[in-house]
Amino acid sequence: MRLIGLAVVLSVSLILAALVAEGEQRGRVATVGELVNNPLLQETLRRGLHELGYVEGRNIVFESRSPGSRLPDLAAELVRFPVDVIVVDTTPALQAVR
Numbered sequence: 004m005r006l007i008g009l010a011v012v013l014s015v016s017l018i019l020a021a022l023v024a025e026g027e028q029r030g031r032v033a034t035v036g037e038l039v040n041n042p043l044l045q046e047t048l049r050r051g052l053h054e055l056g057y058v059e060g061r062n063i064v065f066e067s068r069s070p071g072s073r074l075p076d077l078a079a080e081l082v083r084f085p086v087d088v089i090v091v092d093t094t095p096a097l098q099a100v101r
Contacts, residue, residue: 038078
């Protein structure tokens with residue numbers, strides 16, 4: 004369980020670092036694809052991005068999908084969509100996006 008928590012923290016840190024680097028370009032709107040079932044992870048990600056100066060609808064947009072039986076279709080949709088980063092919370096979602 005500790006390894007999963009560590010993996011989530013490291014993943015969110017990498018995502019935030021990538022978005023901060025891209026966010027330095029003035030006027031750029033970052034697009035985050037979310038293939039997440041965990042509302043706590045979604046809230047944590049959004050709160051962290053807000054603390055870094057991202058405001059939803061102004062300089063960041065979220066494309067959220069709730070994985071279920073259509074996981075491969077939703078993952079393919081996000082991959083085709085022009086997102087800057089895709090956030091997942093499970094190994095099956097990661098494999099579908101990959």
